[in-house]
Amino acid sequence: MANIISNLNKAFDSRIRLGIMSVLMVNDTVDFNTLKELLELTDGNLASHIKALEGLNYIQSIKQFIGRKPNTQYSITETGRNSFQDHLNALEKLIQ
């Protein structure tokens, strides 16, 4: 049991980070505002969790301009995908 629990990734302990990763698992790219709407968060709250995930190299961002408006697109990295998959497997094993 202890061994299985250690497979759970601490980075995904927060429901918000879990949400961000879930969205990016099934969408190639998602912009900041869409994430904000989906997760029903404030700018600051979302930004801090994104920063944490970027720091772990789980997600990456591409900054661009649509007209004159800045627009940031986020996508999951290979590392992020693998880590999240491992986390999912650990979760599933635990509830079996």
Next chain:
Amino acid sequence: MEKQLEDIKAIREMMEKSSKFLSLSGFSGILAGVTATVGATFAWLYLLRNPEATNFNRMQELTILLTDAIVVLGLSVSFALYFSWKKAKKNNMKLINKTTLKTIYNLGIPLLAGGIFSVICLWRGDVEIVASVTLIFYGLGLINASKYTFEEIHYLGITEVILGIGAAIFLSHGLLFWTIGFGICHIVYGAILYKKYDLK
């Protein structure tokens, strides 16, 4: 244990919510079905039951049928837009987002092809086959778009395709198949969606 279960539930919900058009209103499906049934009944009673009773020439007949069909289509699309917009608002979502556009695009391609094909059939004087053509292309459009919305839409699509093939085999009963496909099926599937998702 509780937390892990809740986590998995949250993950699944977020994956669905972000990748599927879930604002589609089941209630608008019921209304679309009723509209189609009324439109078909009008066509049947007014024109097709007894063509000799009216003195319209073929061109006038076609115009009346086309107008009838366009009114049904216009009302159905308006219902779908209005009630889906309301459902989106209730769930704190925007109606127009990436998944909505994907759904419309994937439904739209077969629908547009079928629409053009139907007009060509009418143009060539092949009126009877049009019921079958609209059912088949609409069904294919639904199957194509169902990846981005409720899975029930997939089965509605298959039902429509089967009815379309039936309409081609029993050519003189095209209107009956059309009424079942666009009327009854929309009411039935609309009610299923309404009960399963709208009431939540």
